[in-house]
Amino acid sequence: MALAYLGSKKPTAAAIMSSPPQLLLTQDDLKKIAAYKAVEFVESGMVLGLGTGSTAKHAIDRIGELLSQKKLTNIIGIPTSTQTHEQALGLGIPLSDLDTHPVLDLAIDGADEVDPDMNLVKGRGGSLLREKMIEGCCKKFVVIVDESKLVDYIGGSGLALPVEIVPFCWKFTAMKLESMFMEAGCVAKLRVENGNGKAYVTDNGNYIVDLYLKKDIGDLRAAGDAILRLAGVVEHGMFIDMATTLIVAGELGVTVRNKC
Numbered sequence: 222m223a224l225a226y227l228g229s230k231k232p233t234a235a236a237i238m239s240s241p242p243q244l245l246l247t248q249d250d251l252k253k254i255a256a257y258k259a260v261e262f263v264e265s266g267m268v269l270g271l272g273t274g275s276t277a278k279h280a281i282d283r284i285g286e287l288l289s290q291k292k293l294t295n296i297i298g299i300p301t302s303t304q305t306h307e308q309a310l311g312l313g314i315p316l317s318d319l320d321t322h323p324v325l326d327l328a329i330d331g332a333d334e335v336d337p338d339m340n341l342v343k344g345r346g347g348s349l350l351r352e353k354m355i356e357g358c359c360k361k362f363v364v365i366v367d368e369s370k371l372v373d374y375i376g377g378s379g380l381a382l383p384v385e386i387v388p389f390c391w392k393f394t395a396m397k398l399e400s401m402f403m404e405a406g407c408v409a410k411l412r413v414e415n416g417n418g419k420a421y422v423t424d425n426g427n428y429i430v431d432l433y434l435k436k437d438i439g440d441l442r443a444a445g446d447a448i449l450r451l452a453g454v455v456e457h458g459m460f461i462d463m464a465t466t467l468i469v470a471g472e473l474g475v476t477v478r479n480k481c
């Protein structure tokens with residue numbers, strides 16, 4: 222794994238440990254560093270998948286900035302959510318869709334978890350279906366994360382593995398999902414909106430069931446296929462073998478890793 226330090230001098234661990242806390246980078250600083258590094262892969266004339274979330278937002282801002290400075294030209298963006306669509310429109314990024322541009326040069330997006338094989342969990346922001354459709358059509362898929370997203374195995378953070386489902390009989394689907402991963406100690410919860418407790422509704426009019434796993438589920442492809450075979454499931458948030466490049470920003474620098 223190549224390690225490139227952004228500063229002119231690599232800070233020693235001792236220097237970081239003795240720095241006043243306010244000089245340390247915030248998690249958002251790290252997201253921005255990873256995002257700006259990813260935008261270095263963008264070239265004029267590209268059709269780009271525009272990701273969703275707090276990390277991808279920095280990349281889209283940067284693309285908008287480079288377009289306004291004419292350092293990038295002739296870019297077409299395909300947004301992965303209504304939220305990203307709005308952001309890109311506001312920045313004057315020309316937009317299109319998969320119907321018109323079924324092959325994309327590059328997509329840049331964040332992730333909720335990244336395992337050692339560069340498999341991902343995505344969708345804690347609710348956008349997994351459009352992300353998977355768009356990022357599955359890219360010649361290059363650059364994933365940008367701060368180091369807190371790295372896990373030993375998918376589900377290893379103990380946080381949600383999202384599954385998008387149809388609203389019809391959602392309790393039945395949630396119960397089926399939970400029993401599917403019973404051996405991993407799975408608990409399935411319907412995602413609700415903050416504040417009012419109503420079911421969260423995706424851009425596609427669906428619900429999300431979040432799976433909380435206590436153990437490694439093992440074969441991800443088998444698990445993903447089993448989830449998709451369940452009537453009522455639309456898509457799951459495991460992005461298996463899709464990322465081609467991983468950019469991780471941490472306190473000690475930024476690493477860029479390409480999938481062999």
Ligand SMILES: O=C[C@H](O)[C@H](O)[C@H](O)COP(=O)(O)O
Pocket residue numbers: 272273274275276277330331332333342343344345346347348349352
């Ligand atoms: O649905 C949301 C997307 O999959 C995001 O890419 C993912 O949740 C990471 O978001 P953030 O960069 O805000 O951590």
